[in-house]
Amino acid sequence: MNVSKVISTISEKTKNGITEVYLVACGGSLVDMYPSKYFLESEAKKIVTGLYTANEFIHARPKRLNKDSVVIVCSHGGNTPESVGAAKTAKEQGAHTIGLTHNKEADLLKYSDFPFLYEWGADSDVKNNPMAIILELSVEILKNAEGYDHYEAFHNGMGKINGIIEEGKKLVAPRAKVFADKYRAEELFYILTSGASYGHAYGFAICSLMEMQWLNAAPIHSGEYFHGPFEVTDKETPFILMMNEGRTRALDERALSFLQKYAEKVEVVDAKELGISTIADEVVEFFNPVLFYSILCVYREALADVRNHPLETRRYMGKVAY
């Protein structure tokens, strides 16, 4: 589907334009929506946004949801009952639904007014992956509803990010191996970052480490670190810090200074060093998480290798009833 055409089609069906964007999914798919939540909360003057884990959206539906709302639902396999249920809930309220999935037989498609069958896998251009598509949808909605000054800069950035990632992956490959060897016996990691990337600190913790490696993990917002979490810092506890380029970089730099002083097991992934700064200042921050996801995939693969724990190993997911 064409993003611009989808949004203009929806907009024409509304009374006064699109008024809300609800981002609804579970786990890894919800993670992919966080940059859009951050983007809209930062840039919008009229459009309202909400980020929901699907089952909470169903059980505690926001009263604001209406016929001029867009509900974006994403499910990789497309049959996650809560996500399918959330799209159904949205349609029952007369909202417009956009469904993203990698499965052309997905149940989600039954409740998706506008379906996106996205590409997946190491060979796909990230601009065709769900995180980028959802971000593009959000940018398009903002432009359509109230205008967006940096629309062109955003699309220029979208044209550049895959190339930046390809170079970055090469650069970090040897580092990821060193990281994996060094931390192969660790049982817990804290993941720090800020801004648009915070969802990916959460995602690396819950998907890459907890789900795929059965390791303990937690995200920490770089700004929140100094208001409680930093008390666990010592020379034994491992931290991964994703340093953003853009407005919240100062928060990540402050966390770095502290970690350099009081921690010893610190892995830094710096978007600036990885070359993201060729994207325009006004929009670069929204691309950090797109970069971090792909770069951290290199780290998790290296870790899975040395731990002899393949990324697809599960004990409960899809194996037992829940």
Added chain:
Amino acid sequence: MNVSKVISTISEKTKNGITEVYLVACGGSLVDMYPSKYFLESEAKKIVTGLYTANEFIHARPKRLNKDSVVIVCSHGGNTPESVGAAKTAKEQGAHTIGLTHNKEADLLKYSDFPFLYEWGADSDVKNNPMAIILELSVEILKNAEGYDHYEAFHNGMGKINGIIEEGKKLVAPRAKVFADKYRAEELFYILTSGASYGHAYGFAICSLMEMQWLNAAPIHSGEYFHGPFEVTDKETPFILMMNEGRTRALDERALSFLQKYAEKVEVVDAKELGISTIADEVVEFFNPVLFYSILCVYREALADVRNHPLETRRYMGKVAY
């Protein structure tokens, strides 16, 4: 200050009524704002809300912030630089600021159009603590801006919650001792819950366990648990599940069923069992976190006792430069 008078005074100064409520703080004070974010996102049809850690609010200020916005800032000591800075930022944009603190000499008061000096300590009625005051402010703003059907039920609930808590604390005191004895040597806890209480799962993790006990911890949303995090579940890993009364209870019950089957170290704190259901159905869910905070304080005190690690012990906070 009188909540109703403050909100009507602000409202009279706006062009078309209050349009946004920004909830801005750090750490434990931010935690106390989550129920208000949940309430407004659930109940409002016009009012927009945003929850920000203070330094991100300063560095990545939402463009929507304007003269008809209310920015609520809370800082217990009242001199947290990021929180004071956030209130300053809000005033520079012409927004109306409400500042909550326990310190009558607080720098925060310099940038607070409407200050609330709140009560604190085990003897204070929870309705005079910041979580309840911020919730009351949010309810008042909703009523003022667009009406709120359950205003009276909410205030009835506010009149009941302190008594429910007092009874609940007695009930859990012996359980908390058993819990503390059983888990005294654990180094990590996962805290599960949903709905309005999710902020307090985060808060118990980052403040009560990480900051005050130097223990590893992470919050998990009961709805998200099944989409990654549950893969770490085993008979060795401790989970604390706060079960809400209200619309999201089904999510917590699902987590409970799974934990009962695959985990062994599970502590359940059930708001329903603790007597919260005397509060009206339409509003009861918003009071769960008020109850959980006080009840979990009994647990953390018991844990601090057996671990010989007083709750006020710090190694960095207020002791080193950061």
